[in-house]
Amino acid sequence: MAKIIGAVTTSHVPAIGRAIARNLQNDPYWKPFFDGFPPVQRWLQEQQPDIAVVFYNDHGLNFFLDKLPTFAIGTAPSYVNADEGWGIPQVPTFTGAEDLQWHLVNSLVAEEFDLTTCQEMNVDHAFTLPMALCWPDQKWPVKVVPICINTVQFPLPSAARCYKLGEAVGRAIASWKSDAKVVVLGTGGLSHQLDGERAGFINRDFDLQFMESLIHDPKWATQFNSTQLVEKAGTQGVELLMWLASRAALGANVKLTHQNYHIPISNTAAGLMVMEPA
Ligand code: DHB
Ligand code: FE
Secondary structure (H helix, E strand, O other): OOEEEEEEEEOOOHHHHHHHHOOOOOOOOOHHHHOOOHHHHHHHHHHOOOEEEEEEOOOOOOOEOOEOOOEEEEOOOEEEEOOOOOOOOOOOOEEEOHHHHHHHHHHHHHOOOOOEEEOOOEEOHHHHHHHHHHOOOOOOOOEEEEEEEOOOOOOOOOHHHHHHHHHHHHHHHHOOOOOOEEEEEEEOOOOOOOOOOOOOOOOHHHHHHHHHHHHHOOOHHHHOOHHHHHHHHOOOHHHHHHHHHHHHHOOOOEEEEEEEEEEEEOOEEEEEEEEEEO
16 A cells, blocks of 8 residues: 655745745845755655655636636646746646546545546646755656645635545545555645735744644644634635645654744745654
C-alpha cells in the first residue's frame, strides 16, 4: 500500500516568484523567509517521495467566478503553469500521477465527496511556488495530484468539511495498492487580507495558535465558521483550509519536524511546517 511520509504546509505569495527569479534569497527582506526552506529540502531529499498531493486554491487562472467548484481534483497527464498577470516567470510543466489521481476520484466519490474532476487544468502560483520552494532546481522529482479548495468566492466549504476531505484523502492514499511514497503539500495562508478596510491585516497570535493546534489539537480550527475565520485570519487568510486538509490526511497523531513563521512577506504572514505521521 502507498505510504504518506508527511506534509509540508506553506504560504504562497506571487512575490516569492520574483524573488526566486532575481536570486534575492539572501536579501535582508527575504532571508528570514527563504531560510525556512533548506531543512524542508533536506527532509524531502532524505524521504524521496514519488508523488506530491497538493491542496491549494486557484486564484482565477483555472477557475473563474462564473464556474467555481468547491472541491476539484486534477486527472490530467500534465499541468502547465500559465501567466496570471503577476509578471513572474513560469515554471516547468508538472507530470500528473494518473493512477493515484483516478484512485482518489473513485475513493472520494465513494465516500460522498463529489469533487469536480478536471482532465485539463492550469496551475497558478499557489501550486507552482511551493513546489519551487521544495525543489529549487525545478526538476520536479515527483509526480503530482492537484486538489483545489475554493477560498475565493463565498460560500466557502467549512473548516470541518475540509478536515473531513483531508481525512478521506489520507484513507484513499493508504488504500492505494502501490509502494509509492506520497508527500502532501498544503499551500495558502496564514493570516492576510489583500483588500477592503482591513487590507494588510495580520494576526500573529491566531497564526501561532493555529500552527500549534495542528500538532496537539488538530480539529481546533474546525470550531470556527467561515465568517469567524475571516475575522481571525483575514479574507485571504481562509487559505489555511489547505493546511487543515493536509494535516487531516496524516491521521490522528503527528510529530512536528520543522517550522518557520515570518511577518510579512508582501501582505502575508508566511508560515511553514513539516509534519510527519507519529
Ligand atoms: C498575496 C498573497 C496571496 O495568498 C496571494 O494569493 C496573492 C498575493 C500577497 O500577500 O501579496
Ligand atoms: Fe493566495
